[in-house]
Amino acid sequence: DAGVIQSPRHEVTEMGQEVTLRCKPISGHDYLFWYRQTMMRGLELLIYFNNNVPIDDSGMPEDRFSAKMPNASFSTLKIQPSEPRDSAVYFCASSLGRGVSGANVLTFGAGSRLTVL
Amino acid sequence: GENVEQHPSTLSVQEGDSAVIKCTYSDSASNYFPWYKQELGKRPQLIIDIRSNVGEKKDQRIAVTLNKTAKHFSLHITETQPEDSAVYFCADNQAGTALIFGKGTTLSVSS
Numbered sequence: 001d002a003g004v005i006q007s008p009r010h011e012v013t014e015m016g017q018e019v020t021l022r023c024k025p026i027s028g029h030d031y032l033f034w035y036r037q038t039m040m041r042g043l044e045l046l047i048y049f050n051n052n053v054p055i056d057d058s059g060m061p062e063d064r065f066s067a068k069m070p071n072a073s074f075s076t077l078k079i080q081p082s083e084p085r086d087s088a089v090y091f092c093a094s095s096l097g098r099g100v101s102g103a104n105v106l107t108f109g110a111g112s113r114l115t116v117l
Numbered sequence: 118g119e120n121v122e123q124h125p126s127t128l129s130v131q132e133g134d135s136a137v138i139k140c141t142y143s144d145s146a147s148n149y150f151p152w153y154k155q156e157l158g159k160r161p162q163l164i165i166d167i168r169s170n171v172g173e174k175k176d177q178r179i180a181v182t183l184n185k186t187a188k189h190f191s192l193h194i195t196e197t198q199p200e201d202s203a204v205y206f207c208a209d210n211q212a213g214t215a216l217i218f219g220k221g222t223t224l225s226v227s228s
Contacts, residue, residue: 031214042120043161043206043218056215091160095214104149104210108160 004109012115018080021112023092035091082116123219132228136194140207147209150190155204197226
C-alpha cells in the first residue's frame, strides 16, 4: 500500500481564494482524520469520518471550512474564502476501526503546506 | 476536548543521556496513549503506544509508563543518539476514536 496520499504538497494562494486539499486513505481503513499543525497550536483535530460519515466536526474553526468524504477512498477539506491565519500544514490520517488489532493507530499522510498571502 | 498537557516543551541532552517526556490527561475514560515522533519537515509517525490495561511497555531504547491513578504517562528514551532529535507528541483518545495531541516536545541530542 502506498500509504495515505495527500495533494497538493504545497499550496500558495491569495487571501479570499478557495483552497481544496485532497486525501486518499489507506485501503481498508474505515476512519479518516483531518488535523492542522501550526507552531502556536500544535496538532489540532479538525474533523473525522467513520465509514464516510462525519462523526465530529467540532474542531472545524469556522464556517469557511468544510470537509467531505464522498467514498471510502477520497476526502476533501475546503477553505472558502481563505485567510492568512489559515496558513498551516494540514495532515490527513487514517486508521482501522475499534475492536480491531491496531485500532487507534494513525497513519499520517505527508501533509499539505498551505500559505495564504 | 481538552488538550493533553505535555512537558517540557524543549529538552536538550548529551548523546548517551536519557530523556524523559511527561504527559497528563484529564479524561478517565481515555484508554489508549501513543507517542509520535516527527522529524523536521516530515509526518508524525507512531513510535510506541500503551493501552490502559498495561503499566509499562518497552521497545529497545524507548519505553512508556502509565500511571492511571495520577492520569499521567511518560516516554523514556535511553542512550540517546543524534537521530533521536525530533519533536515528540503524546496523545490520548479522550475523543473516542480520534486522538488529541499534546503540544509537542522538541528534543535535541548533541554529540
